[in-house]
Amino acid sequence: MKKIGLIAMTLSLIPLLFGTPVGAKKEVNFFLALYDGLRPEYYQDLNRAFNEANPDIDLKVIPVDWNALHDKLVVA
Secondary structure: OHHHHHHHHHHHHHHHHOOOOOOOOEEEEEEEEEOOOOOHHHHHHHHHHHHHHOOOEEEEEEEEEHHHHHHHHHHO
């Protein structure tokens, strides 16, 4: 039983070897559905405010037409 636990623990630690280096800036893609009346200034301000509040994360706001949103999310 100890052998199985040791193997499970070892396998669970393997992803740490391939993770993001400490101090590296992380990138997050945010798909924003374009509704009627939503202006580009709105999501640019949203992006700017998030990036100022979280300097270690680079937020990419990706505006997507409402009709194409489902397909874009499935592929991403």
